[in-house]
Amino acid sequence: MIEHIISTLPQVLIDGLALGAVYAIIALGYTMVYGILELINFAHGEIFMTGAFIGTALFITLSGLGFLAVMPALLALLLVLIVTSILTGFLGVGIERVAYRPLRKAPKLITLISAIGVSFLLQDLVRFITELKKGNYILTGPSLFTEQISIKASSILSSFADAQIKSSTIILVVTAIVMMIGLDYFVNRTKWGMAMRAVAQDRDTASLMSINVNKVISLTFFLGSALGGATGVLFAVQYGTIDPYIGFILGLKAFTAAVLGGIGNIRGAMVGGLVLGLIEMFAAANLSVITSNVFTAEYKDVFAFIILIIVLIYKPEGIFGKAVAEKV
Amino acid sequence: MKLKELLNNNTKLQAVTLTLYIIVSSAALYFSQKSVTAFLLVLASILLLYLTKFNNKVKWGIGLLVLVVILPFTASQGVAYESYMEVATFVGIYVAMAIGLNIVVGMAGLLDLGFVAFFAIGSYTYAIFATAQANNFLPDIFPLSGSWFWLFLIIGTLFAAIAGILLGIPVLRVKGDYLAIVTLGFGEIIRIVFNNLDKPINFTNGAMGIASIAPPSIFGFEFVQSSQFYFIVLGILLFVIFAVKRLEFSKIGRSWKAVRENEIAAQAMGIHLVRTKLMAFAVGASFSGAMGVVFAAKQTFIDPTSFTLLESITILVMVLLGGMGSVPGVILGAAVMTILNLQVLTEVTNWLGQLNMQGVISIPDALSPAKMQRMIFGLILVLFAIYRPQGLIPAKNPVFDEEKLKADDLNQNEEKVITAQQSVIDA
Numbered sequence A: 001m002i003e004h005i006i007s008t009l010p011q012v013l014i015d016g017l018a019l020g021a022v023y024a025i026i027a028l029g030y031t032m033v034y035g036i037l038e039l040i041n042f043a044h045g046e047i048f049m050t051g052a053f054i055g056t057a058l059f060i061t062l063s064g065l066g067f068l069a070v071m072p073a074l075l076a077l078l079l080v081l082i083v084t085s086i087l088t089g090f091l092g093v094g095i096e097r098v099a100y101r102p103l104r105k106a107p108k109l110i111t112l113i114s115a116i117g118v119s120f121l122l123q124d125l126v127r128f129i130t131e132l133k134k135g136n137y138i139l140t141g142p143s144l145f146t147e148q149i150s151i152k153a154s155s156i157l158s159s160f161a162d163a164q165i166k167s168s169t170i171i172l173v174v175t176a177i178v179m180m181i182g183l184d185y186f187v188n189r190t191k192w193g194m195a196m197r198a199v200a201q202d203r204d205t206a207s208l209m210s211i212n213v214n215k216v217i218s219l220t221f222f223l224g225s226a227l228g229g230a231t232g233v234l235f236a237v238q239y240g241t242i243d244p245y246i247g248f249i250l251g252l253k254a255f256t257a258a259v260l261g262g263i264g265n266i267r268g269a270m271v272g273g274l275v276l277g278l279i280e281m282f283a284a285a286n287l288s289v290i291t292s293n294v295f296t297a298e299y300k301d302v303f304a305f306i307i308l309i310i311v312l313i314y315k316p317e318g319i320f321g322k323a324v325a326e327k328v
Numbered sequence B: 001m002k003l004k005e006l007l008n009n010n011t012k013l014q015a016v017t018l019t020l021y022i023i024v025s026s027a028a029l030y031f032s033q034k035s036v037t038a039f040l041l042v043l044a045s046i047l048l049l050y051l052t053k054f055n056n057k058v059k060w061g062i063g064l065l066v067l068v069v070i071l072p073f074t075a076s077q078g079v080a081y082e083s084y085m086e087v088a089t090f091v092g093i094y095v096a097m098a099i100g101l102n103i104v105v106g107m108a109g110l111l112d113l114g115f116v117a118f119f120a121i122g123s124y125t126y127a128i129f130a131t132a133q134a135n136n137f138l139p140d141i142f143p144l145s146g147s148w149f150w151l152f153l154i155i156g157t158l159f160a161a162i163a164g165i166l167l168g169i170p171v172l173r174v175k176g177d178y179l180a181i182v183t184l185g186f187g188e189i190i191r192i193v194f195n196n197l198d199k200p201i202n203f204t205n206g207a208m209g210i211a212s213i214a215p216p217s218i219f220g221f222e223f224v225q226s227s228q229f230y231f232i233v234l235g236i237l238l239f240v241i242f243a244v245k246r247l248e249f250s251k252i253g254r255s256w257k258a259v260r261e262n263e264i265a266a267q268a269m270g271i272h273l274v275r276t277k278l279m280a281f282a283v284g285a286s287f288s289g290a291m292g293v294v295f296a297a298k299q300t301f302i303d304p305t306s307f308t309l310l311e312s313i314t315i316l317v318m319v320l321l322g323g324m325g326s327v328p329g330v331i332l333g334a335a336v337m338t339i340l341n342l343q344v345l346t347e348v349t350n351w352l353g354q355l356n357m358q359g360v361i362s363i364p365d366a367l368s369p370a371k372m373q374r375m376i377f378g379l380i381l382v383l384f385a386i387y388r389p390q391g392l393i394p395a396k397n398p399v400f401d402e403e404k405l406k407a408d409d410l411n412q413n414e415e416k417v418i419t420a421q422q423s424v425i426d427a
Helices: A002-037 A044-065 A073-103 A108-134 A167-189 A191-201 A203-208 A213-239 A246-261 A266-290 A297-314 B002-009 B011-031 B036-051 B056-075 B081-107 B116-129 B132-136 B146-171 B177-196 B226-248 B251-261 B263-268 B273-299 B309-322 B327-358 B369-387 B402-426
Strands: A148-151 A163-166
Touching: A002 A044, A002 A163, A002 A167, A002 A191, A002 A213, A002 A246, A002 A266, A044 A073, A044 A108, A044 A213, A044 A246, A073 A108, A073 A167, A073 A213, A073 B369, A108 A246, A108 B177, A108 B309, A108 B369, A163 A167, A167 A191, A167 A213, A167 A266, A191 A203, A191 A213, A203 A213, A246 A266, A246 A297, A246 B177, A266 A297, A297 B146, A297 B177, B011 B036, B011 B056, B036 B056, B036 B081, B036 B327, B056 B081, B056 B226, B081 B226, B081 B251, B081 B273, B081 B309, B081 B327, B116 B132, B116 B146, B116 B177, B116 B273, B116 B309, B146 B177, B146 B273, B177 B309, B226 B251, B226 B273, B226 B327, B251 B263, B251 B273, B263 B273, B309 B327, B309 B369, B327 B369
Parallel strands: none
Antiparallel strands: A148 A163
16 A cells, blocks of 8 residues: 555656646635635636636637647747736626626625626636537647656655656646746735735725725736636646536635635645645545545545635634634 | 505405406416416416415415415316426425525525535435335345335435534534535535445445435325325425424524624624524525435436536525525525526527527527526526625515504503402402
């Protein structure tokens, strides 16, 4: 049993890192919106999904026009990433304007319900458009970055098995790290970032300090959604096949990651995402071996939820968050 | 405007209108059996009845007359009988579930996104024991016969209630939107577990589902058709409505509403938070569990795909559409949504399909309304949240006249004094 775990470890680490990077960036979107509005933006997972579809559509168009053959693939990816993140960014701003802003003073429950509604609406819109264009809502993009690089892990420790890494995984992880560092810099070092932090602390006081609160909230949605959309593109490149329903569960797990790291805390979300990705991949690879086939890999989704429930009950402020006393 | 006022104040006129309406719509159903519209119009008479100003007993009497006698009789004349009654049965099942969720979401203010889990628990409780499935882990005496259905109605209810409490105990430490996420996770966990519980011991038969579940029977009479299940569902539904009406203004019902409005203030008023919330979970879940048992018996086949998140959201849409916290509203919401889902969407799809065949218009398959469920639900959720968060029939709290209460109180006191004096004199 132990041998199996150790020998698969290098592969588990690589896959877990890739999945964790996806969770981490989506978790950022949840955490930023929660930090500012104290609202779980249920539609965020759907924005990620929309990003994946827009990206794949762009790739298909590009290859249809013959650009993909002549352009360096990295340049094409960069182009698609930028266009997609701008589009999904505006989508996020639009959602906030239409579905959340009118409800800012309404009870929490109502806003949450509106968010669920938006999420369903987006799922079906994407399904509908894809099905109209392609006749089928499950979409497979052109395969890019498929070179397999073999890592000789066995030369480090003899009991390790060799691992495979796709070049798209490297791109995914590197882009994710760049985006996270960029966001961290933006929030902590720029004037707009400072405004965002101010609004998150106290909306009313921030507005007295001549900060345009609505603009800052729009900006937050733009950033979160742009990152989410870009992650969608990376996800589509990495895993190939996408359907309109990937966003919900993935969003839920990303939310778990955000809670794990401490909701409202940007660095916490990054760590939470990576931890969750690693745990999930570990469970998928080893669960059936450890429990001698009683639990199979299909229970890996249960894992994320159990972690969520345990964290919320015993340490609701998360790994990096600060406990806040409720104001009466 | 004048007509409306006239109708509002004149009970006799209301009685005439209602009778005419019921007669016309049921006659229409009786004579033109294929018309879905007529069937829906007969159902709508219940709504009309609700809007009248009769006293409650009369309303209940007329309502029962329509549902027990007129509707089954007038619908029974043609080929579409079973399909009508199937819709009516599903309306009943969903109404009971929506009333259950209404207790949790509408009255106690706890957003539960995994409500269908309790429905699943009820369904599987009956399904496992009413098929040979239970032989896998118990001695070989299964399947149980259909007459056990009535006992399992109670057992399923209890199991669902216990599951509600078990979910509630850890979950109640989190609140608001966290609660929503955790319950959502719980719903998914239950579905995944049922989907995979075919090994090591085969409890649920996994993704294959459980087939040929014994239909309920009583004194040798077997319930097989939808038109027969209709009466079982109606009976349970009446009990549910009666129970929730009694609960709503009882001590526990008022505590739920207090907790919904402000937890801390409620606690300060001496309301036991945990007990109140657990009670809401348990009662809401139990209604759902009972209907789960009926669902399993009616479908005779269940598998995990019947218990997805979409179902939970459907029930939530019903509650929001009707009006959170309002029992008549939720009944209306559930009826509208079920009919929309089962009848209207399929009818429109068929109609469009026919037009397509004739070449009148060409509508791509992707546009077919039956596939648009999610979009319609999403639109309803967003639009109602923004423009009418109180729903179609907003919840009403009874208004008490302070002066009158005080006067009554005084009178009672005086009476007490007088009787006391009387007894002294008698002695």
